[in-house]
Amino acid sequence: MxxxxxxxxxxxxxxxxxxxxxxxxxxxxxxxxxxxxxxxxxxxxxxxxxxxxxxxxxxxxxxxxxxxxxxxxxxxxxxxxxxxxxxxxxxxxxxxxxxxxxxxxxxxxxxxxxxxxxxxxxxxxxxxxxxxxxxxxxxxxxxxxxxxDTIAVFYNKKLTEKAGITDAQLKEMAWNPTDGGTYEKIIAKLTVDKNGKRGDEPGFDKSKVETYGLWLESSGNGLGQTQWSMYAVSNGWKFTDKNPWGSRYNYDDPKFQETITWWKSLIDKGYMPPLKATEGVAWNDMLSAGKAAMATNGSWMIGSVAGAKSDKFEPAFAPLPTGPSGTRMSMFNGxxxxxxxxxxxxxxxxxxxxxxxxxxxxxxxxxxxxxxxxxxxxxxxxxxxxxxxGVDVEAFTVNVKDKTTFLFPITDHAAQIESIMKPAMDAVIGGTAPASSLSKANEQVNALFK
Amino acid sequence: MADTVSVPTPRPGAPAGRRRSPQARPHVRRDHRAALFFILPALLGFGVFYLWPTIRGVYLSFTDYSLLTPPAWSGVANYTKLIGDASFWRSLAVTLEYVVINIGVQTIVAIALAVLMHRLTRSSFLRGVLLLPYLVANVVVALVWYWMADYTLGVVNQFLGWIGFGPLGFFGEEHLVIPTIALVNVWRHMGYTALLIFAGLQAIPRSLYEAAAVDGSTEWRSFWRITLPLLRPVLAMVLVITVIGSFQIFDTVAVTTQGGPADASKVVYYYIFEKAFSQFDFGYASAMGVALIVILAGVSLFQLRLLRAGESDLS
Amino acid sequence: MTAVSMPATKTRAAAPAERRGRRVRIGRIAAWAVLWLFVLITLFPFYWMLRTSLSNNRMLFSDPSSWLPVAPTLGGYERVFGLATLQEAQAQGGSGASIRFWLYLRNSVIVAAVITVGQVFFSAMAAYAFARLRWPGRDKVFFLFLTALMVPPIFIHLPNFELMKNLGLLNTFAGIVLPYLFMTPFAVFFLRQFFLNVSREVEEAAMIDGAGYPRIFFRLILPMSAAPIATLAILTYINSWNEYFWPLLVTDPTNDDVRVLTVALGLFKSQTPQGSPDWAGLMAATLVAALPVLLLFAAFGKRIVNSIQFSGLK
Known part of the structure; x- marks a missing residue:
């Protein structure tokens, strides 16, 4: 849901x-x-x-x-x-x-x-x-x-095992906007090109990627619920001045923009597919087709993904990476x-x-x-x-247990905000505008509240 | 189907039927009465289901109407907003790009198909096959192609891979998305359009081609000198219909990209829909609808004049 | 129907040059190749739909490039016809919601048939008045009709919905059919173009014989235009068959007595659990939904397609 x-x-x-x-x-x-x-x-x-x-x-x-x-x-x-x-x-x-x-x-x-x-x-x-x-x-x-519902990392155990990454490592991933931390290292290792070279190996050809370490569902628009909100908030960012019923969005915050810049850099490094790959077949089908090793998404998808088990795809779930703040942060929506x-x-x-x-x-x-x-x-x-x-859902419940959740941002004008932020985020993730361009979109968004 | 249409016997007592003298004046009066009889059902349907809702739509364009609360008069506010709305003008440009590609390719392909069928074969099976895509609902066609043209898993990109082209983000790249959507709709409509043109071709007397062939004219020359000029009235009709339909592109976008990426496929009709039904700004959406009607009327008038389809033995 | 002969072939004897003959032959081969290429482009997506409809939806993406069905099953079709149990359906990635296929089929046939008969007949009458009769304001009214062609459907659906609601016609066949029953600008425009070309002499001769307009219309104009009318009828039928938004608008999701096949298809699609749709079921449903039109076309198509002529265009 x-x-x-x-x-x-x-x-x-x-x-x-x-x-x-x-x-x-x-x-x-x-x-x-x-x-x-x-x-x-x-x-x-x-x-x-x-x-x-x-x-x-x-x-x-x-x-x-x-x-x-x-x-x-x-x-x-x-x-x-x-x-x-x-x-x-x-x-x-x-x-x-x-x-x-x-x-x-x-x-x-x-x-x-x-x-x-x-x-x-x-x-x-x-x-x-x-x-x-x-x-x-x-x-x-x-x-x-x-x-x-909360967010966690969905992954294909067949691929992580092949890369020699243990479940314990996946439970302890840490992320930061500077070098991506162990999270990015794991993503790089899980990325494989046509010649079988991994993303962290010399000679990796980022123009011919066979399996991406992390899938990109979409640019996430203004909410990024399953796409980027967990990184940005664990980096100390807040969506709005207060929640619920805030009246000012913070897309102009450097903490947000550096997060997005890092996220986008995964595409440039060849670890995450380009935005153009997101139109068409859905992310969970990419996972089961072996085109991606990991993807972040919400607990409402557990059933569909777990049911797609095949000889190429063994679904499993890992908690979100922790951020610079030292904790993991999942959007909490109900x-x-x-x-x-x-x-x-x-x-x-x-x-x-x-x-x-x-x-x-x-x-x-x-x-x-x-x-x-x-x-x-x-x-x-x-x-x-x-x-x-046979489905271990602790990756989703851990956020609630540890109280590492933040609430879905509730404000007026949700539909208008979406129509401003979708093209703005598309442009940044698609590579036609820098993350700083989001400050201008932010002005448009905040103008709605005047 | 034809049987359902040709309604049986004329009613003997039909009002104006019996008078014998086709003199000028009674003739005219009889014309009037008969005309009323013939036009009435359509006029009724037109008035109730086209004219009235249009008038109401125009009224709504001068109001602030959110669907959930009654409309409130707001004068020309929606129209002043429209003029300054960059998204609206961009959506018009996007729509225009779509129409040019869609109509351009579709018309050329349809003429080619019609001429090929006309000159090569009488096979109605073949014509039937080409009409197949038209039998599938718009949205399903869009979904099927959305999926077949996927960047990573799509079968189209597999084909391209075999002949040595890198994968293309058909629906995901800003400069490709509109051509892609235009071509998807060409696929659905080409057989249908070809069939209409084919029907026009059949009316061209064979003797003209035979005479031309005797004179040593090539097929190519015959096409330009006989086929195309004689096809004009049919082409005019086909174009007027398809161009207007093309401007109303919506389903394909709604089902696939929903305007993305970065608004590159946000066509005007989709923008209207978004304003009306996801942002509940029905007044503004109506104003855009009115603008669209004006633009379409202009385009059609221009077209009709250009193709002189309005000519008839009556005028 | 004039016999379609190949003048180029026939007259080749008249052009003695051998080379020219060969050129013509190569040209013809190339032309055939192009034609078959288009046939291939037309048919391939249908093959892909068939292949997908016979796949197991859950397994579909474990082998996305397979040319044959993946883990072949008739599950998609069983879901469409409501034969699969909830567990079976969900195991294959469907929703298992119940579908009364035969009822929706019947409804679609009724709606499409009524619209076709009414719209074609009334539009033909109007087209006759526009093409053949002289009356004040004729060209103005025709232009008005023509402008209706430019009114986006989205623009008038809301007022029409309000009207149907006030008439108490929501959730009825009448509500679905009425807006399309009397005319569409396209139908009137289409037929007028043909009627304009019916020979005036024949009409005048009939008039001298004492025939009134209704008689001329029914006995002369309609039979003489049987081909374009048949064409229009089949196009109208297809369009009504594929109409989605209006029937969705005026019918009730909780009551499926008058639900048509397209709406059922749309609901079927959106009933799928979150994430990706039940592709196999959707493709099966699409093929099944297209089947009745296909059969209709197979039965009458040959005659219709063969007889379409723009009679008397100068």
Missing amino acids: IKKLPAAAGVALLSLALAACGGSSGGTASSGGKTTLSYWLWDANQQPAYQQCATDFQKANPNISVKITQLGWDDYWTKLTTGFVSGSAPDVFTNHLAKYPEFVTKRTILPIDDLVKQDKVDTGIYAEGLADLWVGADGKRYGLPKDW LADSIYAGTKNKDAAWKWVKYLASPACQNVVGQHAVVFPAIPAAVEVAQKKFGEK
Whole structure:
């Protein structure tokens, strides 16, 4: 789940387009005293888990039935928006941090403070910081957290072993913007050219690379969630003046720009593919095709990547490298369920939201082992289940355990910022502009807040 | 399909049908009434589903409208913003580049294909094969090529490798992305366009070619002296339609690069979409839509004049 | 349909020079080569789609350059037809969401057929009025129609959606079909060009015989223009078949009673788990979705393609 960046979106498909307005969907129907709630989510992998929650919920509340609809990421937001226009959005839907500020401004989702207070819901049971993400700029709460995600290094164990790199080494990687540290050394070693020469060997031909040490998913736009945010923040950089609800971005900070300069240098050295290679086949397919040895990405991809195991690809996960600050830093992002302001079944909708965020449902989600639930006890369940499938996910949970996370930057104007930062970052990573050019983009971004 | 179209018997009691004297005045009046009868359904559809929404769109272009809150009148603010919006002008330039490449290549290829088919074979199988790409939805065509033209794993770059060319970042390089997208759409439309032109070719009397051949004219000469001039009316129609369609390039971009890299493929239609549906600035998007309509109308008028397709035995 | 003869071949006897004959032959071989090259370019992506649709999606990229299906399986097709269980589907990288393929197929056939019949017929009527009848403001109205060609669909979809919502036609066949039922500027423009060229003498002769306009239209103009009308009909059918955004807009994701195949295909695609799409399933779905049009074309195509003529162009 979570933020799918446009570049990853060969996928984005049809949907995207258009859609002005949504169908008369969702909505609610009451027949014979029975209330039907509509609930939307976008990750097909999670649907079985929430279907189970719905079944349990209906057992406890025989007069409410929940109808779950899953739509792909792009269709999801389009149909949701048009649903708001036609007054037929779903009663409850999975919400995203990049989207909800807009919904708050347009008053399309309900604040739930009164309900939380009335039912004495404890927002302290969730992993640290998650509940705060859903308090709007107006100080009101717009959702209860349901899960979280972090970033780690995905790698192909077949290739690291061939290069003589041990798992222990991969767990202890350190990074700095000057020479890249042990992290860059490992990336170099994992890079192999057509003649079999490795990136750290003399005679390495960077124009004919067969396997890249680190894959480039995209330029990361203004967020760099899975691309560069972990380096920049571990270098002491902050996205905004404050988070959440900052009003000034810091893309002009030298700490940010030196990080980006280093990151880009991996391309020049031949350790990371050029930007032009990022359009087309998705990064995880490059990993399984053996075109890359490592890639940084989010915990929501664990299932897909682990499932692509073949005789060429043995998926494994390593924690992020530590930075100059001495710690590793992963962006911490979480989803929540929000209630549509136009719902005709506010009480039933609240019951369902409350249930989704309760230990009962969270444990069910944990059992399905597709995502990390928001409640720490349920996370342990998930971790165990992942382990039973032969997948070690400690690389993702370590950040939460060590409290080495930083929160997803929440501000207004997310869509406009994206449209400014995408071409700016593309230009830097594509090599047509220096990292210092980001200062100008930063001015444009900050002008949005005036 | 033809059967579904040629609706059976004329209605005997049809209003203006029975009068005998084709005198000037009643003739004209009869014309009027019949015209109304014939034009009415289309006029209705046009008014309700084209004209009205267009008028509303024009109205919205003078408002501040975010979809989620009602439109608020803002005068010409959107238009003044438009004039100073460098991204808009850049997107127009990008679109123009696309149209020139797309139409240029497509028209030449289609004429070539049509002439080849016309001169070489009657095989309707062959024509059917060339029409195949048109049967596949736009977005799927885009996805298939996006994938086949991948820099690292794409089969197209493998071909290039065999004949000794380095891999090309078809969708990922700023100077290649628009030509690539243009050619992908040429692939989808060339057979269809060729078929339209082929139909025009069939109407050219064979005797003209035979006479030319007797006079010792080569195929090449016949093409320039007979085929092309006689093809003009059909070409005019094909061009007007394809050029306008070409300006509205959107799906391919939305499905593949989403405007990147570095806005190199951000065509005007995609920019409008982005403003409207991802930034909810529907008023501004409408203003850009109006500008686009004006530009297209200008281009078409120019084209029609150039090709003199408007000529008819009626005017 | 005039017989297509090869004047160049026929008349070669008239041009005695041997060399010229050889040149013509080499030219013809080269021409054939070019034609076949285009056929190859046209067909190759279809082969690639077929090859991918028969691959196991999870394994697809373990051998990206293979010319044959990778770990061959019919799984992609099973997912499209909703025959695979959730576990089977997800094991091969699909989503396992249920698909009522035959219903969507039926819906697509209904929508495309109704639009084709209505649009072609009403557009033909309008085209006749523009091409053959004299009435005040004719050229102005025609120009207005023509300008509608320049209105980007994105521009008018939102107001049309509001209209459908107010008429209570969301989620109905009527809602999907109506905007395309009465005319498209292209159809009117296309047919007018043909009608302009129908011989006026024939029409006047019929009029002297006492035929009214409707009679002339149905008995004379339509039959005489059967070929272009058939062409337009098949193009309209294909376009309606492939239409995606409008049906997506006016239908409800939670209710698939009137969902058409393209929308189902789009949803199928975006249902895939995060990351890369279920390529095998998507390609299988694409081929399956193209199949009905393909069959239609195989059945009528020969006749239609052969009979397309721009009659009487001067």
